[in-house]
Amino acid sequence: MGNVPSAVKHCLSYQQLLREHLWIGDSVAGALDPAQETSQLSGFPEYVKIVEVGPRDGLQNEKVIVPTDIKIEFINQLSQTGLSVIEVTSFVSSRWVPQVAAGATEISVFGAASESFSKKNINCSIEESMEKFEEVVKSARHMNIPARGYVSCALGCPYEGNITPQKVTEVSKRLYGMGCYEISLGDTIGVGTPGSMKRMLESVMKEIPPSALAVHCHDTYGQALANILMALQMGINVVDSAVSGLGGCPYAKGASGNVATEDLIYMLNGLGLNTGVNLYKVMEAGDFICKAVNKTTNSKVAQASFNA
Amino acid sequence: MATMRKVLPRRLVGLASLRAVSTSSVGTFPKRVKIVEVGARDGLQNEKNIVSTSTKIKLIDMLSEAGLPVIEATSFVSPKWVPQVAAGAKEVTVFGAASELFTKKNTNCSIDESLQRSDEILRAARAAGIPVRGYVSCVLGCPYEGKISPAKVAEVTKKMYSMGCYEISLGDTIGVGTPGIMKDMLSAVMHEVPVAALAVHCHDTYGQALANTLMALQMGVSVVDSSVAGLGGCPYAQGASGNLATEDLVYMLSGLGIHTGVNLQKLLEAGTFICQALNRKTSSKVAQATCKL
Numbered sequence: 001m002g003n004v005p006s007a008v009k010h011c012l013s014y015q016q017l018l019r020e021h022l023w024i025g026d027s028v029a030g031a032l033d034p035a036q037e038t039s040q041l042s043g044f045p046e047y048v049k050i051v052e053v054g055p056r057d058g059l060q061n062e063k064v065i066v067p068t069d070i071k072i073e074f075i076n077q078l079s080q081t082g083l084s085v086i087e088v089t090s091f092v093s094s095r096w097v098p099q100v101a102a103g104a105t106e107i108s109v110f111g112a113a114s115e116s117f118s119k120k121n122i123n124c125s126i127e128e129s130m131e132k133f134e135e136v137v138k139s140a141r142h143m144n145i146p147a148r149g150y151v152s153c154a155l156g157c158p159y160e161g162n163i164t165p166q167k168v169t170e171v172s173k174r175l176y177g178m179g180c181y182e183i184s185l186g187d188t189i190g191v192g193t194p195g196s197m198k199r200m201l202e203s204v205m206k207e208i209p210p211s212a213l214a215v216h217c218h219d220t221y222g223q224a225l226a227n228i229l230m231a232l233q234m235g236i237n238v239v240d241s242a243v244s245g246l247g248g249c250p251y252a253k254g255a256s257g258n259v260a261t262e263d264l265i266y267m268l269n270g271l272g273l274n275t276g277v278n279l280y281k282v283m284e285a286g287d288f289i290c291k292a293v294n295k296t297t298n299s300k301v302a303q304a305s306f307n308a
Numbered sequence: 309m310a311t312m313r314k315v316l317p318r319r320l321v322g323l324a325s326l327r328a329v330s331t332s333s334v335g336t337f338p339k340r341v342k343i344v345e346v347g348a349r350d351g352l353q354n355e356k357n358i359v360s361t362s363t364k365i366k367l368i369d370m371l372s373e374a375g376l377p378v379i380e381a382t383s384f385v386s387p388k389w390v391p392q393v394a395a396g397a398k399e400v401t402v403f404g405a406a407s408e409l410f411t412k413k414n415t416n417c418s419i420d421e422s423l424q425r426s427d428e429i430l431r432a433a434r435a436a437g438i439p440v441r442g443y444v445s446c447v448l449g450c451p452y453e454g455k456i457s458p459a460k461v462a463e464v465t466k467k468m469y470s471m472g473c474y475e476i477s478l479g480d481t482i483g484v485g486t487p488g489i490m491k492d493m494l495s496a497v498m499h500e501v502p503v504a505a506l507a508v509h510c511h512d513t514y515g516q517a518l519a520n521t522l523m524a525l526q527m528g529v530s531v532v533d534s535s536v537a538g539l540g541g542c543p544y545a546q547g548a549s550g551n552l553a554t555e556d557l558v559y560m561l562s563g564l565g566i567h568t569g570v571n572l573q574k575l576l577e578a579g580t581f582i583c584q585a586l587n588r589k590t591s592s593k594v595a596q597a598t599c600k601l
Contacts, residue, residue, distance in 0.1 A: 190597070193563025194522055198335050222556035222593030223563075225519040229487055249597070256593060263515035270486025270516070300515030300549060304483075304542070 045237035047274040049085065051184070051214060052078060052261060054289070056087040058246025061257055064293045074292070077285035078243065082277040083261075107140050109133040110150045111175055113168040114157035117188075121152075130174050137179045149175030150216070154185040154200055155192030155227075165203035173207045182212055184240055187227065189249060190220025190257075194230035201234045214238035217259050219298070220249045224259035225267055232273075239264060244286040245298025260299035262286055338530035340567045342378065344477070344507060345371055345554060347582070349380040351539025354550055355586055363585045370578035371536060375570045376554075400433045402426035403443045404468060406461040407450035410481075414445075423467050430472045442473035443509070447493055448485025448520075458496035466500040475505050477533055480520065482542060483513025483550075487523035494527045507531035510552050512591070513542045517552035518560060525566075532557060537579035538591025553592035555579060 055075050059066050066074075078086050087108075111129055112118040118126045137147040153160075154168045172183045185204065187197075197215070204213065215231045215238075217224040228239055245260035265279045283302055290297045297303060348368050352359060359367075364381075371379050382397060404422055405411045411419050426442070433440045446453075447461045465476050478497065480490075490508075497506065508524040508531075510517040521532055535551035542550045558570050576595055583590045590596060 193560050195335070195564040219593060220597045221559050222518060222553065223560055225515060226522045226560060229519045229522055256596065260515065266514050267486050267516055267519060271488045300512060303549065304513045 044232050044271060044273060045235065047237060047276075048232070048268050049214075049238045050083060050261065050264065050268075050275055050277060051085045051087065051238060051240045052083045052243065053087045053216070053240050053258065054078070054242035054244070054246045054261065057240075058242035058244075058258055059293075061247035061250060062293060062295070063248075064295070066289075066293055070289075070292045074285060074289045077281070077288055081281040081285060082275075083282070084276060104145070106146050106148060107136065108148045108150060109136055109175065109180065110152065111171050112152040112157075113163050113171050114153040114160045116159035117153050117157050120159065126171060130171075130178075133175065134178045141179050146181045147179060149180035149183045150186055151175065151183060152186050152188045155187040155196050156189060158189050165200045168200050169203045169207055172204050172213075176208050176212060182214055182238065183208060184214040184216045184238075186216035186240075187218055187224075190218030190223060192217070192227050193223055194226050197227045197230045198234065201231060201236065205234070210235040211237070214240055216240035218249060219245060219256050219259045225263060228259065228264065229267070232271075243282060243299075244290050244302065246289070256298050258298075260286075260297070260301070262299040262301040266301045337525050337564055337566055338528065340530065341525070341561055342531045343376055343554060343557065343568055343570060344378045344380065344531060344533045345376040345536060346380045346509070346533050346551065347371070347535035347537065347539045347554065349382060350533075351535040351537075351551060354540035354543065355588070356541075357586045357588070359582075359585050363582075367536075367578060367582050367585075370574070370581060373571075374574035374578055375568075376575070377569055397438070399439050399441060400429060401441045401443060402429055402468065402473065403445065404464050405445040405450075405481075406456050406464050407446040407453045409452035410446050410450050413452060419464060423464070423471070426468065427471050434472055439474050440472060442468035442471075442476040443479055444468070444476060445479050445481045447478040448480040448489050449482060451482050458493045461493050462496040462500050465497050465506075469501045469505060473505075475507055475531065476501065477507040477509045477531075479509035479533075480511050480517075483511030483516060485510070485520050486516055487519050490520045490523045491527060494524060494529065498527070503528040504530070507533055509533035511542060512538065512549050512552050518556060521552065521557065522560070525564075536575065536592075537583050537595060539582065539586075549591050553579075553590070553594070555592040555594040559594045 055071060055078070059071065075086060075088055111133065112121065112126065115126055118124065118129055122129055140147045149172070151168060151171050153163050155163065157163050168185065172185065175183050185200070213236055215228060215236055217227045241261040241264045242258035243261045245256055245258050247257040249257045262279065262283055265275060265277055265282060268275050269279065283305065286297055286299060286302055287306060348364060348371065352364065368379055368381055404426060405414065405419065408419055411417065411422050415422055430440050444461060444464050446456055448456065450456055461478065465478065468476050478493070506529050508521060508529055510520045524532070534554040534557045536554045538549060538551055538553035540550040555572065555575055558568055558572050558575060561568050562572065576598060579590055579592060579595050
């Protein structure tokens with residue numbers, strides 16, 4: 001960049017700024033500031049669980065293949081951050097029993113709210129996919145392994161366009177009914193806006209308690225954090241994200257994909273919501289993986305904090 | 309540093325008692341939003357590369373074709389501003405800040421002194437029948453002072469309003485704000501100044517701009533500043549982004565069914581044009597997603 005004004009040198013260092021504004025201090029939970037209490041009373045959940053999908057969803061959708069030792073180091077760093085859930089495995093094939101025997105602690109099943117998407121992605125109709133999932137989830141529960149359900153295209157489909165909230169509700173209800181402990185509603189191509197998020201959640205929340213729901217927003221059109229804010233206001237308290245915003249969008253060449261965990265935590269901290277996650281450590285893990293795969297971070301917080 | 313790992317409850321504690329806001333108010337938005345396009349002024353000023361006057365004029369033409377109702381075009385008005393007005397300026401802007409240190413470092417005087425100077429400009433402008441818009445910087449945080457109290461923002465905004473500014477744009481200059489802080493700041497300001505006279509100018513330095521803008525809309529604000537292609541970096545954080553991209557803002561407002569009068573397609577063309585002229589990539593996510601298809 002050109003000349004940075006000399007006045008800038010007297011600015012607070014970024015660490016100090018983050019500490020001031022994020023009220024992180026030394027405690028992961030953060031000291032409560034009177035200003036935050038107002039925010040907490042205005043309709044937000046007290047605690048938000050972040051589901052980190054970087055090592056799975058994120059890396060899978062990156063052009064570069066990541067060597068296993070780097071992936072392991074990445075996951076190790078993430079596990080030091082306080083993140084309570086880190087998705088690490090790749091898609092489970094139909095022969096999933098060996099993976100489970102290999103130590104998987106949870107399985108995921110992926111449905112879609114769009115027939116076309118279902119057909120193109122997994123080569124069967126929504127109904128057929130649900131039947132297969134029932135078997136998988138049933139067997140998993142037999143082995144005391146929890147199952148998480150995903151609903152793709154919750155706010156729009158690359159093939160069908162608009163998706164009705166009723167369809168999302170129908171599919172979510174099926175997944176919940178068969179025993180998934182949590183349903184992650186995914187805005188797969190990031191086309192959603194806070195209005196469509198609200199309408200979709202209003203419909204789904206009639207059938208499924210908000211505590212069993214999560215949102216998985218993509219930032220393809222820059223709407224992710226605004227959509228997540230709306231979801232939080234509606235009572236959702238589980239959010240999927242990926243460190244550094246790893247993972248592009250396979251449906252829009254050159255577009256970004258997942259919302260960056262760093263930017264999400266920044267917002268949640270500012271809102272005074274408890275996450276249990278240390279933002280600095282997440283930023284370090286993000287810095288590590290970006291250098292390792294030679295890509296620029298998609299996190300604005302990281303861009304603002306680490307010198308270019 | 310030892311990691312603190314607490315076993316945090318997965319389920320909400322007393323959620324019902326925290327829901328002070330009904331779901332219906334969460335979805336209340338203004339029917340129309342006026343977008344103030346600052347790309348040609350604020351944006352270009354903060355870019356590394358300089359563009360020719362003819363390029364700047366072409367950009368302004370394209371932005372106007374796109375339907376943007378207000379396009380800031382002129383650079384900062386110096387104290388010898390009468391000639392500029394004689395040259396045809398239709399509106400004048402006065403700049404203040406909610407931070408003493410920022411005001412001192414930026415304009416070498418105190419907040420009170422800067423407001424006095426603004427007052428003189430306002431009187432002259434009103435005598436000449438020229439509307440004056442006010443800006444308040446650092447409303448959600450200051451690069452020197454850190455936290456800024458909502459009361460201070462309200463005080464400065466009230467003064468500008470009573471001096472005669474028809475509209476005051478509240479700027480999150482370094483983009484550190486988050487929706488809760490935006491809400492608290494606006495609550496304080498709206499006690500003193502009618503919401504119809506307020507605008508928000510959010511920076512996307514930490515990726516919070518659109519979420520902060522959403523909160524402002526929910527509070528009743530209906531004027532938003534933004535910059536085509538997200539032009540303009542942040543002088544306080546090297547390598548960081550600056551303004552909220554107009555394309556991304558229009559996308560959200562459109563999705564919310566809010567009328568803006570802006571044609572997104574033409575706006576995207578203006579963005580592509582200026583990015584090529586500046587030899588830089590767009591900061592707009594919408595532009596990144598649509599242009600490569």
